[in-house]
Amino acid sequence: MADVVLKVEDIHKSYGKLEVLKGIFFELKRGETKVIAGPSGAGKSTLLRCINLLTKPDKGRVWLENVELTDPKVNINKLRARIGFVFQHFNLFMHLTAIENVMIGPIKVLKLPKEEARRRAEEALLRVHITEDLWNKYPAQLSGGQQQRVAIARALAMNPVIILYDEPTSALDPELVGEVLQVMKELATQKVTSLVVTHEIGFAISVADELMFMYGGKIIEKGPPREVVYNPKHEATKKFFANIARLYGKQGA
Amino acid sequence: MPVQASVIAYIPYMLDGLKMTFLLVGGGLGIGFLIGVPIAIGQVYGPKELKAALDAYVWFFRGTPLLVLLFLFYWGVFPALGLNLNAVLTSALVLGMRSGAYQSQIFRGAITSVPEGQYMAARSLGMGKWQAVLSIIVPQALRIAIPGWSNEYAIILKDSAICFVLGVMEMLNRTRYVMISTGEALLPFIFAGITYIFLTYGGVKVFDIIYERYKIPGLLVRG
Numbered sequence: 428m429a430d431v432v433l434k435v436e437d438i439h440k441s442y443g444k445l446e447v448l449k450g451i452f453f454e455l456k457r458g459e460t461k462v463i464a465g466p467s468g469a470g471k472s473t474l475l476r477c478i479n480l481l482t483k484p485d486k487g488r489v490w491l492e493n494v495e496l497t498d499p500k501v502n503i504n505k506l507r508a509r510i511g512f513v514f515q516h517f518n519l520f521m522h523l524t525a526i527e528n529v530m531i532g533p534i535k536v537l538k539l540p541k542e543e544a545r546r547r548a549e550e551a552l553l554r555v556h557i558t559e560d561l562w563n564k565y566p567a568q569l570s571g572g573q574q575q576r577v578a579i580a581r582a583l584a585m586n587p588v589i590i591l592y593d594e595p596t597s598a599l600d601p602e603l604v605g606e607v608l609q610v611m612k613e614l615a616t617q618k619v620t621s622l623v624v625t626h627e628i629g630f631a632i633s634v635a636d637e638l639m640f641m642y643g644g645k646i647i648e649k650g651p652p653r654e655v656v657y658n659p660k661h662e663a664t665k666k667f668f669a670n671i672a673r674l675y676g677k678q679g680a
Numbered sequence: 681m682p683v684q685a686s687v688i689a690y691i692p693y694m695l696d697g698l699k700m701t702f703l704l705v706g707g708g709l710g711i712g713f714l715i716g717v718p719i720a721i722g723q724v725y726g727p728k729e730l731k732a733a734l735d736a737y738v739w740f741f742r743g744t745p746l747l748v749l750l751f752l753f754y755w756g757v758f759p760a761l762g763l764n765l766n767a768v769l770t771s772a773l774v775l776g777m778r779s780g781a782y783q784s785q786i787f788r789g790a791i792t793s794v795p796e797g798q799y800m801a802a803r804s805l806g807m808g809k810w811q812a813v814l815s816i817i818v819p820q821a822l823r824i825a826i827p828g829w830s831n832e833y834a835i836i837l838k839d840s841a842i843c844f845v846l847g848v849m850e851m852l853n854r855t856r857y858v859m860i861s862t863g864e865a866l867l868p869f870i871f872a873g874i875t876y877i878f879l880t881y882g883g884v885k886v887f888d889i890i891y892e893r894y895k896i897p898g899l900l901v902r903g
Contacts, residue, residue: 481800508806518801521899522820532805535815567898585805 430456431490432620433589438477438487440470447473448484449644455589458618462631462652465641466667471624472515474641475591478622479510492588508536511582511590515598517574519566525577526552526562529584537585544584551580555610572603576610583619590614592623628656628671640664687867690858694871697851701879704772704840704850709833711776716783717818723784724791725813734784741781746842749774754846767846775843779836786828790821823894830887834880841876851875 433455440448447470455461463471476482478489480496480503489496496506519528529548533539539547552562555576566574575595582590592611596604608630615621615634625631631638631652638652642663648655659665723734741749754770765773794817802812844853855872859865 479804481804504803504806504808506806507804510804512801512804514797514801514804516797518795518797520798520801520816520820522816522823522896531815532807535811536806565897567896581805 434490460615460621462635469641511587513592515594551584572606589620697854700850707772708775712779715780719784720787738781771843790825826891
């Protein structure tokens with residue numbers, strides 16, 4: 428289990444009477460990219476938040492490189508710093524420029540000197556193809572696609588063990604989805620361990636090692652993306668991908 | 681000497697009272713800022729007991745007339761605490777404590793209008809709760825609050841006139857003296873009123889400049 432980077436065991440979460448997660452199990456090895464898909468309300472976003480404990484699971488355990496995050500004795504801030512998180516609505520810090528957004532984590536959390544943080548930020552921004560002319564713009568002056576790429580750079584600059592993506596393209600205008608997916612694909616190819624909640628089936632098929640399908644708070648089906656998409660076993664999975672096919676046409680990458 | 685001329689002769693005397701007015705307004709706003717910002721942060725992020733105590737403070741100062749507060753602290757609270765504070769200092773402190781209550785609500789509104797996602801993003805980077813609040817939420821809230829503070833300035837400027845009841849020689853009190861010594865009421869008070877209008881206008885313009893200086897594209901502001 429030396430190479431297992433993230434292990435999730437029997438995660439449960441309820442909001443009042445509503446049981447959102449009913450026992451989730453899976454693991455990711457270093458360098459892997461896994462995709463979670465499923466209808467809205469299946470608990471996908473809640474699951475991601477339970478992994479970095481932005482939401483506290485009611486039951487179950489999460490390990491990051493053999494350290495148990497759900498252990499109440501661990502310093503969760505220290506561990507969270509090693510898990511990149513990319514939000515659906517980007518959540519860039521509105522009062523900071525693009526490069527300041529990427530520098531603030533290394534400075535405030537990793538306590539790096541400013542020059543070192545700047546060097547890291549520049550490197551991360553270039554990796555997501557944000558060119559120098561955009562570094563001093565504020566988030567509101569950037570397109571959605573640019574904002575999301577800066578958000579990915581913000582995660583990368585922390586040198587994370589893994590990046591969690593929570594529907595990173597669903598708030599974007601269609602013409603901006605491609606540039607974000609392209610960056611995510613490149614990172615996946617560079618073996619940045621990634622767990623991605625998305626409906627972008629093309630992305631899953633072209634780069635994911637595994638597709639997990641969530642339904643009703645459980646992972647009901649998983650396997651090679653092509654297999655799950657084109658040859659689903661469960662009724663719910665069939666219905667979901669048939670709907671996506673109807674909405675987007677031929678969805679293969 | 682005609683009445684008008686004698687009133688005009690008193691204008692420098694009245695304007696000299698502005699020094700005191702500025703002292704009261706500056707002191708009140710400054711003290712209020714130093715009190716109001718921590719109160720707001722405590723009200724939003726503090727433990728329940730602290731919130732209750734801060735709520736009580738805010739309700740007390742928002743619910744009591746300024747006149748009552750001035751008398752209470754000048755003749756009651758400060759002497760009871762063994763503090764022998766003069767009328768000017770008492771006035772500035774009372775204006776400040778009261779403004780702190782109002783400013784805390786301005787700032788609290790600004791904090792809660794910063795989207796939740798900003799806090800979540802800060803925590804996901806590994807920032808602790810207070811680090812996230814102080815380095816991400818507060819800098820945004822301070823900017824959002826500027827129009828509210830501009831309004832608070834306009835209010836406290838005119839409230840400062842009430843401090844004449846403790847004998848503070850600010851502009852209104854001097855205007856009253858001019859009336860007594862010249863027997864003419866209309867001109868001095870018109871002059872005082874116009875002066876307050878100019879001060880309100882000028883101060884609000886200063887806040888506009890501050891706002892322009894610190895504004896950030898896209899950061900939500902409710903005027």
